[in-house]
Amino acid sequence: MKALVLYDSKNAKVEEIQTPQVTDQTVKIKVKYAGICGTDLHEYSHKTFVTANQMVLGHEFSGEVVEVGAGVGSVTVGSRVAVEPIWGCGECSSCQSGNYNTCVNMKSYGLHENGGFAKYVVVDQSKVFELPDELSYDLAALVEPTAVVVHAIRRSAFKFGDRVAVFGAGPIGLLLSESLRAAGASQVIVVEVSEKRRELAKEMGADVVIDPTKEDAVKRIKELTGKGVDVAYDAAGVEATFNSSLDSVKPNGDFMIVSVFSEPISYNPAMQLISEKTISTSLGYNHIFGEVIDLLAKGSIKAEKVITSKIALDDIVEGGFEKLIVDKSESKILVDPSL
Ligand SMILES: [Zn+2]
């Protein structure tokens, strides 16, 4: 079968590999759509989390079950499904308390075992979630990033009616904007440098969009809100967005870090101390895929606008990874292995 194999930094190829076979507890899925995520770009550019010599990337995917192992009871052939890609060791205190997303030995399809940038993928039956008829395969490929966002909102101090700011309007920032709107935010302010992404943010729940290259985002947020937002979310992950996010929060408010920072940053804790702001963090999700599938199926979160292109697996390196690195007008690119 055809798959995208990562060998090394900037060395990934679409090539024929052996089609995976089911084992007792696993399920074979024909991939319908697989989304390209910032983590895939990071692995393509730097190969950090992937330690194997060859790995099929892709952890955001939907598909149809085409074969099940002899010991599989909960999933049947023909089912339309989304896959939760992460799992923990099952033994440590994080796993024992249900927080397998913070397990030090957390693993994921597409990083530690072959993932969804392929015609077929084999996964454990416990990671498979059946889709309701209303949820299309393309939206189902967004269950994973939407789960990241829902988990982050639930972990933050956000309450119904709060004013919020989102820094960065890539796929996670856009889904945050729309989910916060759905969760009852009274004002959603999005800060983003790309014009196309600001336009998308407007269509996806933002009341106000700010271009930080043209105006002082923190000053504007304070003008709009009086004393700052109740909660700010950093979905960009650089020093400038970290400091601006923290600064835009009202006294005793909450700053939630959603993005992965690729470099250390410098900040002054005094800014936080004098107003008792909290800095919170959120990584992945746990036990939430069923709820997120319902939110998307019911249209509570209308995520389709985040999908800006659908491409063939053959085009993934040039038309996917390389394009997303330079072209900030793109948001979520879905790979369709049938093309
Ligand atoms: Zn991802």
Ligand SMILES: [Zn+2]
């Ligand atoms: Zn564990």
